[in-house]
């Protein structure tokens with residue numbers, strides 16, 4: 001399959017799902033070797049594969065034993081981890097009801113059997129082009145352009161999800177607010193371009209210190225970053241804060257204008273809480289952020305280059 005220049009240059013992965021091995025072979029042959037294809041022979045297997053490593057496109061046989069193509073598509077759409085994967089149905093059915101069922105299940109397009117190779121190639125190309133563009137937009141919307149870390153919007157969305165999870169499971173949730181010390185003086189002394197490079201370097205230090213898969217580190221705004229540590233009690237959060245202080249200190253980024261030392265340092269405010277049954281989740285989480293901000297202020301007042309924390313038990 002030859003792709004339009006510049007459109008499908010990324011290495012894309014396509015999952016072909018059909019209970020008949022011969023159909024899988026035919027589709028893979030039509031798509032050629034330029035695109036990476038892999039196969040599943042049931043809806044159940046396809047769902048597992050999509051969760052383990054989401055493909056860029058699923059080509060799905062409508063009628064299969066087990067959960068079938070329509071149900072497989074519905075389940076992909078119902079899960080946030082897989083809902084953005086486009087699905088092209090392959091179907092022998094031609095009635096308007098069957099067509100409708102494909103769209104209603106969340107299909108992006110469909111191709112009739114017997115498969116016309118050119119039709120399949122063109123529809124695959126169209127869906128992949130849209131998917132790549134949508135991925136790029138998502139990246140722009142959710143990543144901070146300067147540091148490459150998740151941005152404030154990513155944090156806000158994840159914070160809401162983690163607050164509700166912490167409330168359901170009665171597990172502690174910790175927030176770290178991290179602020180570069182005397183960053184205005186850094187900018188004044190070295191200039192804004194060096195300031196931007198410093199922000200990138202600190203972002204890198206944070207990403208290396210906040211390591212658990214469920215954790216998130218994001219740029220909160222300006223020279224402030226935020227760490228979200230799910231299922232983490234106060235002692236654990238203070239340990240992560242110390243790891244950040246150590247990592248930033250090891251980076252030895254010169255700060256000749258700093259009143260407190262010769263290298264860039266950060267201050268960290270830490271707050272931990274278990275959301276109680278009687279509380280409104282939204283308010284409890286808002287107060288967690290507020291408390292982390294107060295602790296950051298305390299860390300600054302205490303001389304900077306350190307952390308202050310509070311464990312909230314209401």
Ligand SMILES: Nc1nc2c(ncn2[C@@H]2O[C@H](COP(=O)(O)OP(=O)(O)OP(=O)(O)O)[C@@H](O)[C@H]2O)c(=O)[nH]1
Pocket residue numbers: 146179180181182183184185187191192193194195196199221222223300304
């Ligand atoms: N280079 C650069 N500077 C930024 C960016 N965002 C915010 N800043 C600067 O960060 C500085 C923050 O200064 P302040 O809030 O006064 O705090 P500070 O100098 O770090 O002092 P303390 O926080 O009290 O230790 C300001 O000079 C902002 O212009 C950015 O994206 N790039």
